[in-house]
Amino acid sequence: MSKQAFQDSYPAEFSHCYGCGHDNPHGLQLKSYWLDEEDRTHTVAHFTPKPYHTGGVPDKAYGGLIASLLDCHGTASAAAAAYFKEGRKMGTAPILRFVTASLSIDFLRPTPIKEELTLYGEITQLEGRKATVALSLSANGEPCATATMIAVALKPE
Amino acid sequence: MSKQAFQDSYPAEFSHCYGCGHDNPHGLQLKSYWLDEEDRTHTVAHFTPKPYHTGGVPDKAYGGLIASLLDCHGTASAAAAAYFKEGRKMGTAPILRFVTASLSIDFLRPTPIKEELTLYGEITQLEGRKATVALSLSANGEPCATATMIAVALKPE
Numbered sequence: 599m600s601k602q603a604f605q606d607s608y609p610a611e612f613s614h615c616y617g618c619g620h621d622n623p624h625g626l627q628l629k630s631y632w633l634d635e636e637d638r639t640h641t642v643a644h645f646t647p648k649p650y651h652t653g654g655v656p657d658k659a660y661g662g663l664i665a666s667l668l669d670c671h672g673t674a675s676a677a678a679a680a681y682f683k684e685g686r687k688m689g690t691a692p693i694l695r696f697v698t699a700s701l702s703i704d705f706l707r708p709t710p711i712k713e714e715l716t717l718y719g720e721i722t723q724l725e726g727r728k729a730t731v732a733l734s735l736s737a738n739g740e741p742c743a744t745a746t747m748i749a750v751a752l753k754p755e
Numbered sequence: 756m757s758k759q760a761f762q763d764s765y766p767a768e769f770s771h772c773y774g775c776g777h778d779n780p781h782g783l784q785l786k787s788y789w790l791d792e793e794d795r796t797h798t799v800a801h802f803t804p805k806p807y808h809t810g811g812v813p814d815k816a817y818g819g820l821i822a823s824l825l826d827c828h829g830t831a832s833a834a835a836a837a838y839f840k841e842g843r844k845m846g847t848a849p850i851l852r853f854v855t856a857s858l859s860i861d862f863l864r865p866t867p868i869k870e871e872l873t874l875y876g877e878i879t880q881l882e883g884r885k886a887t888v889a890l891s892l893s894a895n896g897e898p899c900a901t902a903t904m905i906a907v908a909l910k911p912e
Contacts, residue, residue, distance in 0.1 A: 617818075655852075663773065665823065703857060704857045
């Protein structure tokens with residue numbers, strides 16, 4: 599079964615994000631999906647750091663990468679949930695695009711740089727233009743960071 | 756007057772951070788300083804995004820870049836303050852190196868990508884191995900994001 603990533607539905611003007619835009623060749627190109635297509639409450643993404651994504655501690659991923667991945671996965675999850683709530687396919691007009699109002703991250707343990715990282719998201723609240731997203735980043739099944747995001751939908755042009 | 760950046764005092768094993776390590780050619784190479792060498796309470800750093808650091812909104816910097824800059828400026832500020840409190844020159848042994856325990860960011864307005872960004876830091880608490888740092892990122896004199904970091908010093912090897 600082929601699945602389209604949330605970010606691949608973004609229209610051209612929103613496809614240049616360094617963290618997740620498919621039109622940014624320099625960027626991380628994170629891809630987010632529903633964890634279970636039948637139960638659209640949780641989201642998932644995978645990312646394997648590059649060797650140069652080192653952090654303040656040798657052989658660990660840098661905090662900014664972790665924040666970047668959480669940020670992009672969170673806003674993508676919010677958009678997916680908002681489209682689903684409206685019963686619309688992602689990417690259809692009017693465009694629903696979320697930006698981060700706040701992101702609060704707890705770093706639980708050093709994040710290994712040589713492992714595939716898994717990001718999880720759960721929309722805990724979605725009212726009007728505001729979404730609250732619970733996020734985590736794990737390696738080898740153990741959470742390395744958790745976060746809470748408040749994301750806000752851009753007003754339609 | 757020549758000034759040494761906080762990050763330039765890091766020993767080799769801590770100089771590869773993507774955000775601020777001088778030995779990471781792929782990285783952002785952020786440089787942090789005291790705002791006033793005579794009054795060592797506030798810190799500053801400057802950074803001009805690259806064109807590919809675009810975010811979810813066209814012509815604005817991406818949230819992960821903002822988080823990365825805040826993160827590196829915060830841990831560098833914490834280390835500088837801890838050395839100063841001990842009356843030691845940065846980089847002298849035993850090494851004081853801080854990692855982020857938590858980072859909570861409020862995004863106040865879109866951050867322009869074509870302007871030089873200014874980061875400010877203030878150590879609001881420093882007790883034992885724990886530092887609390889108030890951070891902000893501004894463009895054209897206007898704050899675009901504020902943050903609070905809790906950073907913890909690594910235990911000496």
